[in-house]
Amino acid sequence: MEKTSLQFIDLNSKPMHNPSETSHDELIQELSRMKWENKKLNEILAVVCRNYHDFTKIDCVEELYASRKRKSDQLQSSGHIFRGCCGGGECSPPGRPREIKSNTSRVHVRIDPSDTSLVVKDGYQWRKYGQKVTRDNPSPRAYYKCSLSPSCPVKKKVQRSAGDPSLLVAIYEGQHNHHPSGAEIPAATAAAAAEAPAAAANSPYLSDPTICSRIENEESEIQQVLVEQMASSLTRNHSFTAALVAAITGRILDDGSEENDDSYSISRVISE
DNA sequence: CGACTTTGACCTGCGC
DNA sequence: GCGCAGGTCAAAGTCG
Numbered sequence: 001m002e003k004t005s006l007q008f009i010d011l012n013s014k015p016m017h018n019p020s021e022t023s024h025d026e027l028i029q030e031l032s033r034m035k036w037e038n039k040k041l042n043e044i045l046a047v048v049c050r051n052y053h054d055f056t057k058i059d060c061v062e063e064l065y066a067s068r069k070r071k072s073d074q075l076q077s078s079g080h081i082f083r084g085c086c087g088g089g090e091c092s093p094p095g096r097p098r099e100i101k102s103n104t105s106r107v108h109v110r111i112d113p114s115d116t117s118l119v120v121k122d123g124y125q126w127r128k129y130g131q132k133v134t135r136d137n138p139s140p141r142a143y144y145k146c147s148l149s150p151s152c153p154v155k156k157k158v159q160r161s162a163g164d165p166s167l168l169v170a171i172y173e174g175q176h177n178h179h180p181s182g183a184e185i186p187a188a189t190a191a192a193a194a195e196a197p198a199a200a201a202n203s204p205y206l207s208d209p210t211i212c213s214r215i216e217n218e219e220s221e222i223q224q225v226l227v228e229q230m231a232s233s234l235t236r237n238h239s240f241t242a243a244l245v246a247a248i249t250g251r252i253l254d255d256g257s258e259e260n261d262d263s264y265s266i267s268r269v270i271s272e
Numbered sequence: 273c274g275a276c277t278t279t280g281a282c283c284t285g286c287g288c
Numbered sequence: 289g290c291g292c293a294g295g296t297c298a299a300a301g302t303c304g
Contacts, residue, residue, distance in 0.1 A: 127276065127277085129277090129296070130279085131277090132293090132294065132295070141294085143295070
């Protein structure tokens with residue numbers, strides 16, 4: 001099986017000429033090249049980010065939605081939103097509005113299609129408290145509560161994608177109030193979690209790099225977490241790697257006329 | 273023996 | 289009020 005790996009460039013680690021042995025012109029050239037590489041990296045990262053969000057965005061066909069239960073209470077207390085989805089049809093049963101909690105996050109996990117377990121390893125410990133077959137998906141939906149901390153309110157629902165049996169869809173609800181090991185979350189992180197609960201449901205302590213989480217807040221700390229998750233995801237998720245390759249390929253084609261040795265930088269990013 | 277999973281019953285919200 | 293569907297409970301079973 002073909003395996004794609006990715007290595008991140010550490011510009012500082014690139015062999016540099018000894019300044020004492022380098023002419024002024026060579027230093028200028030080296031500096032210019034490093035700046036150009038930095039720019040390219042930023043551009044690539046921007047494309048990757050867009051693809052990353054596309055990859056993790058809500059899919060109407062597979063839409064899992066939060067319980068209608070105690071809807072009125074939740075609407076008053078936590079600022080819910082309703083989504084029209086894709087305008088009815090198969091993704092929107094008549095008379096059953098889809099409800100998405102603002103403090104939920106959704107992750108997709110690529111698994112072996114032959115693997116029947118509904119397990120998403122994310123660094124936390126979960127206790128399964130129910131399983132149900134839903135109407136719009138023949139595969140059962142499993143219900144989990146966080147068992148690391150008795151007071152932790154986080155729940156997650158895990159179900160195979162109706163369209164792609166090799167894809168597990170997990171929906172996290174709430175925020176962890178503890179470290180994956182059971183320790184309390186540092187105050188700064190808790191504050192960040194309050195700013196971006198969807199991300200905090202999985203990060204910054206997400207340990208399984210196959211998971212891609214949907215980040216909804218642009219706080220710099222969360223962005224850093226996102227980058228870290230992307231780095232991990234890129235190393236193992238083939239679908240996401242494909243998105244990366246597409247982004248980089250596009251870059252190469254776009255800039256091919258500018259530089260003849262673009263592949264030099266790209267080849268340093270991806271090795272197969 | 274404790275923690276976890278399984279699974280049928282029950283609860284609740286919603287549309288008709 | 290009734291039926292449907294999703295979510296939760298809790299007793300029994302399983303496992304290390």
